[in-house]
Amino acid sequence: MERGRTRGPQRRTVEALAEALGLDGDEAAGLEGAAALGRPRPRPRTAEGPAVTVPLALPRDIQDFTARDAALATLLDLAVDTGPDRPSVSVVAGQPGLGKTAFAVHAAHRLAPHFLDGQLALDLRGMDPEPTTPRDALARLLGAMGIADAALPASVDDRASLWRSLAAGRRLLLLLDNAVDEAQVSPLLPGTGASLTIVTSRQALAGLPSVQRCDLALLRREEAVELLTRIVGPQRVGAEAQAARDLADLCGHLPLAVRIAGQRLLSRPHERLAKLVARLTAEGRRLDGLQAGSLRVRAAFALSYRQLSGRTRTFLRRAALADGADFSPETGALLSGLPYDDAVACAEELTDAGLLQSDPSAERYRFHDLLRLYAAEQVEAEDGPGVRDAALDRTAEWMLRRATAAALHFDAEHDRTAPSADPDPETGPTTREEARTWLEAERAQWLAALRRAHDTGRHRQVLDTAKAMHWFSDLNQHWEQWVEVFRRSSDCARALGSRSEEATHLNYLAWAYNLCVHDPRSALTTADAALAAARGGEDGLQEGWALGYGAGALHRLGRTEEAQARLRDAARCLALQRSPQARLAELTILNTLGALVRQAGRAEEALDIHRRSERICRAGVEGRPDELIALYHAVTRQQIGNDLVALDRWHEAEPLLRQALAFFETAQMPAWTEQARLDLGQVLGAMGHPEARATLTAAHDALAALRSPRQAEAATALATLDRSAPDG
Missing domain, CATH: 3.40.50.300 (P-loop containing nucleotide triphosphate hydrolases)
Known part of the structure; x- marks a missing residue:
């Protein structure tokens, strides 16, 4: 070192010094580290010297790197x-x-x-x-x-x-x-x-x-298109802009998939983007299409899949059978045949491995679209149709039993003292709020279970579930799925040869056409079919309902006189029945008839009809709980309030509409709540009340979220309020 022949001491010299000085392990390592700083190291090229190979040099950068x-x-x-x-x-x-x-x-x-x-x-x-x-x-x-x-x-x-x-x-x-x-x-x-x-x-x-x-997150759609553009060039992407966006979507905005698609197109300069889009649109061929040379999406997934334990691999591939955008550990446990706690552990392991994404607030998990396709392939390869079908049947059976039990929490006619039919009462919902949360979170799963039960001939189970959902559906009129639920239950009733049950479920379906998808023509056709089934089964209750649902469809089609005539026929039919169900149906029909009469300009007659409903509510209905009658009474109050509005008796109408609104809010019935809020807002606006604007704005926003046709009425009421406001 003194002669300049070396820049640092040899290792054995340092070891001898450390031993002579009595240094411990850390001190000796520190001395060696300091000595090593002076030893020659490979250095990169400088202006004065040639290039030198650098061990562990950085890999080549990607010139078309995008985003991040x-x-x-x-x-x-x-x-x-x-x-x-x-x-x-x-x-x-x-x-x-x-x-x-x-x-x-x-x-x-x-x-x-x-x-x-x-x-x-x-x-x-x-x-x-x-x-x-x-x-x-x-x-x-x-x-x-x-x-x-x-x-x-x-x-x-x-x-x-x-x-x-x-x-x-x-x-x-x-x-x-x-x-x-x-x-x-x-x-x-x-x-x-x-x-x-x-x-x-x-x-x-x-x-x-x-x-x-x-x-790192998935690319945004525009970022995925930008990456594709950098690979294949702006001219090809610009010529097929929509195809480029579709291709990005089919790749799930996953950078590897977009790169593979781009490299494939780059190697085929005359191939149109739309051709690759058409190939990838078929789910069964998508992973086959996402390969270019040694780059394969399937291979990237396989590397991670092979690292998993057998139990976790089973959970991952079977979870791909779940319906909807995400799934719960409960669903994963049913599909994989694992105990719940084991399923949770598998889901967490897969989240840590980057193979599932966890929900930020709920215990739910989701796949990337391409990874779900890969996992589904493994079901076919490793489990086969028999095991797959058994897993789906097991899950559907359990889901329908849980869904039925949860929906019955909302059925006002259900016997609360009856034992629960839930498949696992210890973990099942025990309150309406818990039941609502479960039914909403697992909507895709129990609907898929209903489809499977229908398609495999388990007709009675479909009917039981759909009937249990009847009251719950009324609280969620904005769910378009009710058309499918009650169409399938009608099919099952027909398959079982029960004319009365067929009429019941066709009536449910007519309701769904009327209020959930706003299709009065289909509602009228369905109500007429329900009427024929009810008369064939000599079921006066369902005959009255069918007349009522048909009247609702006629009214929406602008055939007001026919609608009123059907409602009067329905009221007469139901008045002849002696069952508690007929009294409740009569209340609904009278309230609807009164509303149509009021809209026809006969407010005094409407008020008389609704007073008749009020008398039934005050008298009560034998065998029906007070809280159920209170619901009908709230509806009647809302109708009487609107009758009084039509008679310019604003101050009498206001308290009735407030009472109706308060009841619907407490009962957590959003579709009913917001219509009552709109009615109250219009009364407050006519009275010049300071709460009018806030009430109408809240009603408009909520009705828009519910996709209710009355959102336009709320917008008109707000515009009228603006025009009537004093300048300044």
Whole structure:
């Protein structure tokens, strides 16, 4: 060293010094680290000298890299913020195909000027059957720092200590790509010094402390189209702009899939984008179409799938059979045949592995569209039709039993003392609010279960579920699915040969056509069919309902006189019946008839009809609970209030409409609530009341959200209020 023949001491000299000085392991490693700083290291090309090969050099950057600006900005902030006492670590995680490596490499190239002591990239091969061990990874890092193989410490701890000592004196950028877990990464992280480490992994690596997380999301649609444009050129994309957008959607905005589609098109310069779109539209061929050379979406998914345990693989592929945008662990457990707690553990493991995305507020999970296709392929390959059908049947049976029990919480005629038919009463909903939450969250699942029961001939189960849903459906008139529910239940009643049940479910269907999808022509046809079935089954109650639903359809078609005539026929038919159900139906028919009479300009006659309804409510209906009669009484109050409005008796109308609104709000009946709010708002507007604007605005916004035709009426009322407001 004194003669200038070497810049640093040989390792054996340092070991002898450490032994003579009595240094412990950490002190000896620190001395060796300081000595190593003076040993020759490979350096990049300089203006005065030739290029030198740099071990663990960064991979080539991708010139058409697109988007990720926010994530890049975050890493730049980290690079600027590093200091001797605060080395930074960023973990880039997410599902297969998100472009984690491409992002990390691009970021490393962008950040390289901030790390003049070097940039090192190491592939940890986390998806290989035998990932790189920490010991081997440290050997490669130390070798890149100039430590000869013969001078490497034997143990992992000693190698890690030496690596930290060497890194502490440098400003390094370290890229650790494709990490398998925390145990592999932890020994490789610098402890001090102004370094930045970027770690990519399909696992969340949630156990790494004091790291900045960079969870990449899917590209936005316009970003996916931009990536496609950079690959194949603006001319081809501009010539087929809609096809480019469709292609981005079919790729699920997944960067790997978009890149593969782009590379495929680039290799076929005369092929139209629309041709590839047509191929990918068929779900069964989509993964086959997303391959270009050695790039394959299916292969990226397979790497992660093979890493899973057998139980977790089963959960993942069977969960792909679930309907809807997301699914609960409950559904996953049923499909996979696992206990609930095991299903939760599998779902969390898959979330950490980037194969499922968890809902931010509820215990629900979702697939990326392409990954769902891959998982469904594995069902066919590993389970076969028999196992698949058994899983679907098991799940459908359970779901329909739970859905039926949950819906009965809303059935005012249901015997509350009857034992629950829920498949698992200990976990089933016990209140209306819990039942509503479950029915809404699992709507796609129980509707799919109803379809399967219908298609496999389980007619009685379909009828039981649809009948239980009748009252719940009235609280959710904005759900268009009720048309399908009651169409299928009508089919099942017909298949069972029950004319009375057929009439009942056709009446439900006519209601759905009238109020859920606003299709009065189909409602009239269906009500007429219900009327024929009711008369064939000698069911006077359903005959009255069929006349009423037909009248509603006629009114919506502008055939007002015919509608009134049918309603009067319905009222006479129901008055002859002695059952409690007939009294309730009569109340509905009278309230509807009165409304039509009022709209025809005969408000006094309408008030008389509604007073008749009020007398029935005050007398009560034998065998029916008071809270049910209170609902009908609230509807009657609303109608009487509107009759009084038509007679310009505003001050008498206001308290009745407020009472009706309060009842519907308490009962959580949004479709009914907002119509009552609109009626009240119009009264307040006519009276010049200061609450008018807020009431009408709230009604308009809610009716629009419910897709109610009365939203236009609310808008007109607001406009009228604006015109009548004094200037200034």
